Amino acid sequence: MRLLTPIALATLMAASPAAAGGGCHDGEKAVRQIFESADVDQDGRLTRAEYEVAGLAHFGLSFEQTDLDADGAATITEYLEIYRKHHPPAGGSEV
Numbered sequence: 001m002r003l004l005t006p007i008a009l010a011t012l013m014a015a016s017p018a019a020a021g022g023g024c025h026d027g028e029k030a031v032r033q034i035f036e037s038a039d040v041d042q043d044g045r046l047t048r049a050e051y052e053v054a055g056l057a058h059f060g061l062s063f064e065q066t067d068l069d070a071d072g073a074a075t076i077t078e079y080l081e082i083y084r085k086h087h088p089p090a091g092g093s094e095v
């Protein structure tokens with residue numbers, strides 16, 4: 001089973017540069033790990049089926065919200081972009 005636990009997802013949502021203590025890479029590392037766990041066929045793209053099987057709806061986003069370019073699959077690039085929107089670099093200038 002590759003279902004993600006609510007704890008893992010809560011960790012992802014709660015991860016912040018300050019809490020991680022090691023810079024923003026720890027949070028992005030967690031995003032990658034979750035993405036790779038959900039990407040069952042490991043083709044680098046999360047389809048709607050993979051998204052639903054992994055229970056990523058608990059992430060708080062719909063599949064459509066993670067598929068930023070609406071090409072039918074979410075990539076790690078899209079996930080990291082979403083993560084960065086939620087967790088802007090501490091001390092960085094707001095855009």
Ligand SMILES: [Ca+2]
Nearest residue numbers: 039041043045
């Ligand atoms: Ca896949």
Ligand SMILES: [Ca+2]
Nearest residue numbers: 069071073074
């Ligand atoms: Ca996409």
